Amino acid sequence: MTFQNLKQAVKKLSPQERILFVQYILDTITADTFEEKDAPLSNVWKAELDRRSAAYKKGEAKTRSWAEIKDRLIQSNP
Numbered sequence: 001m002t003f004q005n006l007k008q009a010v011k012k013l014s015p016q017e018r019i020l021f022v023q024y025i026l027d028t029i030t031a032d033t034f035e036e037k038d039a040p041l042s043n044v045w046k047a048e049l050d051r052r053s054a055a056y057k058k059g060e061a062k063t064r065s066w067a068e069i070k071d072r073l074i075q076s077n078p
Helices: 003-011 015-033 043-057 066-076
Strands: none
Touching: none
């Protein structure tokens, strides 16, 4: 299949299918380029991730909506 044929096929997909297709592409890139041994997490980072995950699950983490984050990024990068 040529790139042009692929582009035409992707246009025929629903928005949800295109999102899933993009995720699939990103997953294949990750699988091809990243191995855990290349960048293992230190115990300190694992503990931090566990701490943040527990805080989120308990409702103690301060979160922001995507709209807030997007607005902040746009304002800081005119």
